[in-house]
Structure formats: structure tokens, C-alpha cells
Amino acid sequence: MLPFLLYVVLGLGIPTLVIINLAFRSASGHLTMSNINTITSGGQYLTGFETSLKLALVTSVIPGVLGTLIAYAVSTSRFETLRRIVATASGVLANFGGVNLAFMFVATIGFVGLVTGWLARIGLNPWSHGFSLYKFWGVALVYMYFQIPLMVLVITPALNGLRPAWREAAENLGASKWRFWRHVGMPVLTPSILASMFLLFGSGFSAYATTEALTGGTIALTPIQIGEFLQGNVISGEEHIGYALGFGMIVLVLISVIAYVTLQRRSAKWLR
Amino acid sequence: MASLVADNIVEFEPPTTPSRSPRRHRIRLGRGLILLVAAAYFLLPIYAALHFSLQDNNGNFSLQPITAIPSQPGLGSAFFLSMRLAIVTMAITMLLMVPTMIYVHLKLPRFRRVMEVITILPIVIPPIVLILGVLQAAPGWLKASPYLLSLVYVILAMPFVYRSLDAGLGALDVKTLVEASRSLGAGWVATIWRIIVPNLRSALLSATVLTLALVLGEFTMASLDLWSTLPVWIVAFDQTNAHVSTAVAMLSLLATWLLLTLIVTLDRSTSRQQRRKRTS
Numbered sequence: 411m412l413p414f415l416l417y418v419v420l421g422l423g424i425p426t427l428v429i430i431n432l433a434f435r436s437a438s439g440h441l442t443m444s445n446i447n448t449i450t451s452g453g454q455y456l457t458g459f460e461t462s463l464k465l466a467l468v469t470s471v472i473p474g475v476l477g478t479l480i481a482y483a484v485s486t487s488r489f490e491t492l493r494r495i496v497a498t499a500s501g502v503l504a505n506f507g508g509v510n511l512a513f514m515f516v517a518t519i520g521f522v523g524l525v526t527g528w529l530a531r532i533g534l535n536p537w538s539h540g541f542s543l544y545k546f547w548g549v550a551l552v553y554m555y556f557q558i559p560l561m562v563l564v565i566t567p568a569l570n571g572l573r574p575a576w577r578e579a580a581e582n583l584g585a586s587k588w589r590f591w592r593h594v595g596m597p598v599l600t601p602s603i604l605a606s607m608f609l610l611f612g613s614g615f616s617a618y619a620t621t622e623a624l625t626g627g628t629i630a631l632t633p634i635q636i637g638e639f640l641q642g643n644v645i646s647g648e649e650h651i652g653y654a655l656g657f658g659m660i661v662l663v664l665i666s667v668i669a670y671v672t673l674q675r676r677s678a679k680w681l682r
Numbered sequence: 683m684a685s686l687v688a689d690n691i692v693e694f695e696p697p698t699t700p701s702r703s704p705r706r707h708r709i710r711l712g713r714g715l716i717l718l719v720a721a722a723y724f725l726l727p728i729y730a731a732l733h734f735s736l737q738d739n740n741g742n743f744s745l746q747p748i749t750a751i752p753s754q755p756g757l758g759s760a761f762f763l764s765m766r767l768a769i770v771t772m773a774i775t776m777l778l779m780v781p782t783m784i785y786v787h788l789k790l791p792r793f794r795r796v797m798e799v800i801t802i803l804p805i806v807i808p809p810i811v812l813i814l815g816v817l818q819a820a821p822g823w824l825k826a827s828p829y830l831l832s833l834v835y836v837i838l839a840m841p842f843v844y845r846s847l848d849a850g851l852g853a854l855d856v857k858t859l860v861e862a863s864r865s866l867g868a869g870w871v872a873t874i875w876r877i878i879v880p881n882l883r884s885a886l887l888s889a890t891v892l893t894l895a896l897v898l899g900e901f902t903m904a905s906l907d908l909w910s911t912l913p914v915w916i917v918a919f920d921q922t923n924a925h926v927s928t929a930v931a932m933l934s935l936l937a938t939w940l941l942l943t944l945i946v947t948l949d950r951s952t953s954r955q956q957r958r959k960r961t962s
Contacts, residue, residue, distance in 0.1 A: 413778060413781075413782065414778060414779070414782040417778055417836070417837075418800055418837070421816075421833060421834060421836065421837045422803060422804070422807070422812070422837055424815070424819050425812055425814075425815025425816045425818070425819050426807070426811075426812075426815055427815075428815045428818045428819045429811060429814060429815040429818070432818065476720075479716050480716060480717070480720050483712075483713040483716045483717055484717070486713070487713065487717075492717075494946070497946075498939070498942050498943050498946050499724070499939070501892070501942060502895070502935075502938055502939045502942055503724065508899050508900070508901045508902075508913060509899070509901050509913045509916050509917050509931065510899065510913070510916070510931035510932070510934065510935055513731060513916075513920070513924075513927070513928045513931050514727040514728065514730065514731040514928075514931075514932075515727055517727070517730040517731040517733070517734035517735075517928060518726055518727040518730035518731070523730060524726075524729070524730035524733055524734070525726060525730060554723075555723075555724070555727065558720075558723075609802075609805065609806070612805065612806030613805060613806065615806075615808070616806065616807070616808030616809065616810070616811075618808065618809065618810045618902045619900075619901035619902045619905075619913070622901070622902075622905075623901065623917050633808055633810045636808075636810050636811065636814060637810060637902075637906065640810075640813075640814060640817075640906050641906070652814060653814065656808075656810075656811040656814050656815070659808050659811050660807065660811060663806045663807055663808065666806060667799075667802060667803065667806055670802065671799055671802070
């Protein structure tokens with residue numbers, strides 16, 4: 411037990427504390443609020459947070475809904491092979507992300523991608539209608555490729571916990587399908603779905619490699635800005651801004667973890 | 683990063699009684715549509731990337747990007763660096779997690795709640811923030827070594843190693859096994875190594891493969907720690923020859939997928955055999 415806790419403290423706790431500490435220090439080591447003030451007073455860093463949050467929100471809500479639908483469609487399907495393929499595929503794809511993923515999408519719907527070519531042939535080239543893989547919605551489209559499988563992974567146990575007896579009971583009492591979902595299915599599932607979305611939110615918020623490989627850092631997300639800082643592209647006098655950005659991310663992420671844990675507790679009441 | 687996952691292999695339970703509602707037909711149509719759209723979204727990029735990686739620079743079909751892979755400068759050393767990191771990561775993970783998990787299952791079942799929360803953290807704490815702190819906190823001699831990455835990857839791998847082992851141990855009667863082995867005179871090391879580990883084989887295998895996938899795909903930390911691992915090489919080489927670097931990327935994806943499917947399939951068939959033996 412002790413080695414594990416020690417490892418977590420050394421590997422996760424200390425680095426976090428160091429960042430929090432440095433976020434409140436000036437370059438010469440004095441305590442200061444100026445780093446935090448620089449971030450919260452507007453400008454590119456605040457925009458970075460805004461875009462990151464927007465991206466995390468979009469890529470947690472849409473994949474959250476789609477992932478639930480897919481998981482439901484698969485888990486009620488009659489084909490065992492389909493269920494097995496989806497199970498391993500979502501395991502791999504949810505871990506996928508990053509560089510390889512960026513390449514796949516460039517080859518698919520990049521400026522000279524395969525699907526872009528197909529669409530262009532029927533006169534629907536997305537690039538001539540304002541779409542760009544390297545802007546917000548393009549990046550969001552790519553993120554969904556690992557967010558949807560992640561949702562399928564985390565929501566499937568909850569869907570399996572929905573007991574058939576409940577549905578039968580509702581049907582026997584004369585409930586329509588809609589009323590079953592409205593009064594039994596959704597209330598039981600909602601905490602799990604929301605909790606999973608918070609997890610997706612954290613994952614979307616912190617993704618760095620995909621965007622970096624895709625856009626080379628042209629889209630202003632907080633992780634990208636921290637990356638710039640780490641690579642040494644810093645304005646003098648703002649040496650500790652990177653730590654303050656990291657601190658901001660930790661705070662937001664902790665909020666979503668607390669929400670996740672609380673909601674999971676709630677859903678554990680029914681689904682177990 | 684997407685290198686995160688709660689349960690890595692979920693089991694879809696078989697459907698229960700078929701619904702006899704008159705709207706069944708429409709529902710099946712809806713399900714088919716959902717699955718079709720999902721399949722298109724997930725398979726098209728794979729197809730497009732494969733298509734792209736089998737082209738020469740003029741856009742004609744060619745196997746040349748694949749055959750050229752072994753001779754690319756820097757690829758060999760990047761691959762071996764990644765493999766070394768993966769092996770060290772897997773070794774530390776197993777040494778750390780297996781005894782801890784057994785102990786928790788035996789003596790501290792209440793601590794599982796805490797472990798669950800701890801192992802969620804690496805999913806959501808941004809890798810970029812973590813490496814920022816690690817580079818700041820690590821002593822100089824450690825920062826000079828690539829194995830610093832392995833130490834951090836152990837943390838990143840925790841969420842799914844934990845869940846995989848937790849499910850594996852949950853399916854065993856650890857207490858009886860340990861008591862039987864101890865009362866027959868085996869020490870702790872022998873009990874873990876010769877009784878528990880063989881029984882956990884499939885859980886350990888899938889944890890290992892996912893750790894491998896994580897290390898082979900991790901870009902954020904490796905690039906910022908300035909080590910040229912496989913994914914870092916792929917991005918850098920993309921400027922030189924995009925076809926070859928896409929081919930390498932696709933190979934690493936397909937290899938992971940194959941390994942995982944193989945393990946799941948083997949695992950299913952052995953457990954089915956065991957079940958058959960038990961019933962006969």
C-alpha cells in the first residue's frame with residue numbers, strides 16, 4: 411500500500427504542488443498575484459481558456475449523446491460479433507488520439523483528402539463552404555473520434571444495469587415506450603450520463619497532442635499555450651505564466667472530477 | 683490526450699427478451715441507421731489513411747512507402763527507444779500495482795473507493811500540466827534520462843491497469859487462494875507469483891497491451907521532454923515524407939488493435955473451455 415501511495419504522491423502530487431506554487435511566484439521568486447492577474451485580465455490567455463472550454467463542452471455533449479445512442483444500439487443488438495467488435499474497437503480507439511489520429515483526418519477530410527475529393531465531385535467541397543480541418547469545428551470533429559468510443563466504454567456498464575424487469579413492470583402497468591423512458595429509464599441513467607460527460611469534458615479539455623499535430627499550434631488552446639511556454643517561446647517578464655495556465659487547468663479539471671465522483675455516487679444507488 | 687480509459691474492454695451483455703412492441707420494425711431501422719453512420723465515421727478515416735499510405739509521391743498506388751519503412755533514418759532508434767520505455771513502464775507498473783491491488787482486495791476493501799478516485803485523476807489532469815510540474819520537480823540526473831518518461835507513464839497507465847486488475851481480482855476468490863497457499867507453507871512471493879499471477883493472466887495481458895499502446899502513442903510528454911520516441915519521430919518525419927510517416931502511424935494502430943483482439947478472443951475461448959469442463 412505504502413509504495414503505491416508514495417508513488418502517487420511523488421509522481422502526481424509533488425508536480426501539481428510545484429505548479430501551484432510557481433503560479434504564485436514572480437520570476438525572481440517572490441509571492442505575487444501578477445501571473446494570475448495577467449491571465450484573468452483578458453487577452454490571448456483568457457481567449458485560450460474560452461476556446462478550450464468551448465471545445466471541451468462541444469466534444470463532451472455531442473459525443474456524450476452519440477456515444478450513448480451507439481452503446482444502446484449495440485448492447486440491444488442480436489449480433490454477438492458486432493458487440494465484440496465494438497467492445498475491442500472502442501478500447502483501442504479511446505486510447506488512440508494524438509498524432510496518428512491527426513494524420514488520419516488529414517488524409518480523410520484535409521484539403522486534398524479522400525472524402526474531400528468525393529464531396530467535391532458532387533459539388534459539396536466542405537473547404538469551399540467555410541470548413542477547415544484546422545479551425546474549431548475541424549478540431550472538434552477529430553476529437554470526437556476518441557471521445558465517442560470513450561463514452562461507449564464508460565456508459566455501457568450503466569446501460570447493462572438497466573434491468574429488463576423494470577421495463578416489463580412498466581409495460582404491465584400500461585406504460586408506453588416513451589413513458590418508460592421518461593419516468594424510469596432516463597431518471598436512472600441521467601446521473602451516469604452526466605458523470606461520463608464530465609469525464610469526457612476533462613479529457614477534451616486536456617488533449618494536446620492531437621491539436622498540436624493537426625494545426626502545429628495555430629489554434630489558441632490553453633494546452634497549446636502551455637506547450638509554447640515549455641518550448642521556450644516566452645515574453646520576458648511572463649516566465650511564470652505557463653505555471654499559472656497550468657494552475658488554471660488544474661482548478662477546472664478538479665471541478666469536473668468532483669462533479670464526476672458526486673454523480674457516480676448518485677447513480678450507484680440504482681445501478682449495481 | 684486520449685490515452686485514457688475507464689474499463690478497457692467492456693462486455694456488452696446479451697440482449698434480454700426481444701421486445702414485442704408493434705414499433706419494433708421502426709426501432710430496428712433507427713438502430714441500423716445509427717450504426718451505419720457510426721461505422722462510416724469510424725471506418726472512413728482508417729480507409730483514407732491506408733489509401734494515402736499506399737501511394738507514391740505522384741499519388742499512384744504503390745507499396746513503396748511500406749517497403750521503405752525499415753530504411754528511414756532515425757526510425758529504428760526511435761522505435762527501440764519507445765520499446766525500451768514500454769518495457770520499463772510495464773515492469774514498474776506490474777511491480778507496483780499487482781501487490782498493491784492484492785493487498786487492497788485482501789485487507790483493505792474499503793480503500794477501493796479511494797483508489798478509484800486516485801486513478802481517475804490521470805485521465806483528467808492534462809499530461810501537459812503534469813510534465814510541466816515533473817520537469818520542474820525532478821532532480822537533474824533523472825531529467826537527463828529518458829526513463830523519467832517511463833516513471834510518468836506509470837502514472838498515466840494507472841487508470842486502465844487499475845480497472846483491468848480490479849475486474850480480474852474481483853472474479854477470483856483471492857482470500858481462499860491465499861489462505862490455501864499460505865497454509866501449505868508458501869511464502870508471499872511464491873503465493874503471488876505462482877498462484878495469483880497465473881490466475882490473473884488475461885487481466886495482466888490486457889493491461890500490458892494497453893500500456894504498450896499508451897507508450898507507443900504518447901506524444902505530448904515525449905516531445906516536450908525532447909526525446910525522439912516513435913510518435914515524435916512520426917510527426918517530425920511527416921515534413922520529409924508524409925506517405926511513409928502515415929504508413930508507420932497506421933501500422934502501429936493496426937498492430938495494437940490486432941494484439942488486443944487476439945487477447946480478447948483467446949481469453950474468451952479459454953474461459954469457454956473452462957466453462958464447458960465445469961458443466962461436463
